[in-house]
Amino acid sequence: MTGTEVVRRSEQTDRRAPDKPSRRSITQRQRPLWMLAPGGVLVLVVIVIPLLLALWISLLDLDQYSIREWIHAPFLGVKNYVEAVTDSDLLHSVWLSVFYAVLVTVVTTPIGIVAALATQQAFRGRGLIRSVFLIPYVLPAFVVGTIWRIILQPDGVANRTLGHVGIHPGLWLNGPKSFWTLVLIQIWASWPLIYLLALSGLQAVDPQVHEAAALDGADWWSKLWHIIGPYLRGPVALAMVIAFLHNVNNFTLPFVLFGVPAPDDVEVLPVLTYVESFQNFRFGLSAAMAVCSLVLVAIPIIVYLRAVRLDTADDPDTRRREA
Known part of the structure; x- marks a missing residue:
């Protein structure tokens, strides 16, 4: 058989048996x-x-x-929605919840980042310090509220300790101090979330990047802002969104701390919804308030997902795959 006949037969075989997609391509495209x-x-x-x-x-x-x-x-x-907006404390509770959530998130963000930076490098006892930092976050909100309620009683540990140095703060759980009491306790309980996600971002920094920055003579601020900052942008943004959503929907801590009916300064939206539903038995009105709370929660989620999508679209690898 000559070479020309072999080539001719192979071409005929190729025409009779068309190419079949591999099993791998089938599983990838036809899941x-x-x-x-x-x-x-x-x-x-x-x-x-x-x-x-x-x-x-x-x-x-x-x-x-x-x-x-x-x-x-x-x-x-829509009469329940109209009543919720015009004849109830919904708008006051929404403003209170948003202000409280934003304030706590803004304060806890630098605390978490500083704690993550402080425990990034290896040192003796680092595992113990990291475990202690997580205690406020792993404790149930009911336990946190109960402990702080005992501490902040008029004859509790806080007032007695401050009284020894000549400071008499008065009531913590009622009156004008109640809102700031809730803010301070929530800051104490929620900053480890920022710390955890910031620490995960620091773990992603390549050690060679630190070595290159040291060789270039970068100071600590330039290194933090221009080198470590881009690695922390995504985890910290996600942590801030999660922290905001958690604070807006926080019911257990204000409920345990102040009870119901709560003072006007701490009647956040979840507490108001609970009161309308299980004390006033206005289930339709409370459901309308819950729907408004859902809309309030959906806004930062949409903004975050939009920002992530735009950030991904600017990635050269993403544009290459889409092309």
Whole structure:
């Protein structure tokens, strides 16, 4: 058989047997959608159905008299939302919750970053220090609120200790100091979250980057701002969003600290929703407040996801893959 005949036969074989995609390409391009079914069912049961029920209840005149047959409760439309905005303390509670959450987030961010920088380098006892830093965060909010409520009683440890140095602060849990008491305790309890995510960003810094900066003679501020800062931008931004959402939705700490009815200075949105639902039994009105709280929570999430998307779009690797 000559070489020309061999080439001719191979060409005929190629025409008879078209190329088949490899098994790997099939699994990558044709992933079965049924694998998403368990997660989809979980999202449907845990998120979608309760959300739809809350939206429906917010449109009903649902109270202690109509709760047994809530499906047949009178339909009010948007009257619950109008009442929540005009005839309740919703706007005051929203402003209080946002101001409280922003203030705590802004204060805890530098504290967490400084703590992460302080425990980044290896030293004797670093593991113990890191464990101590996490104690305020791992304690349940109910325990934190109970302990601080005992400490801040009129005859508690705080007033007695300050009284020995001639300072008599008065009431912590009632009056004008109640808001700042809540802020200080929340700062104490939530700064380790910023610390954890900032520490994860510092772990991603290549040691060769530090060596190059040292060889170039960069001072500590230039090194922190121009070299370490870009590595911390993403984790710290995520930590700030999570901290803000946690503070806005925080119910346990103000509830345990101040009880209900809470002072006006600490009646944050979750506490107001609880009071309208389980003390005044205005379930339709409280559902409308809960929907407003959901909108309030969704705003920073959308802003963060938009910022992350824009940051990813500017990445050269991302543009190369999309092209």
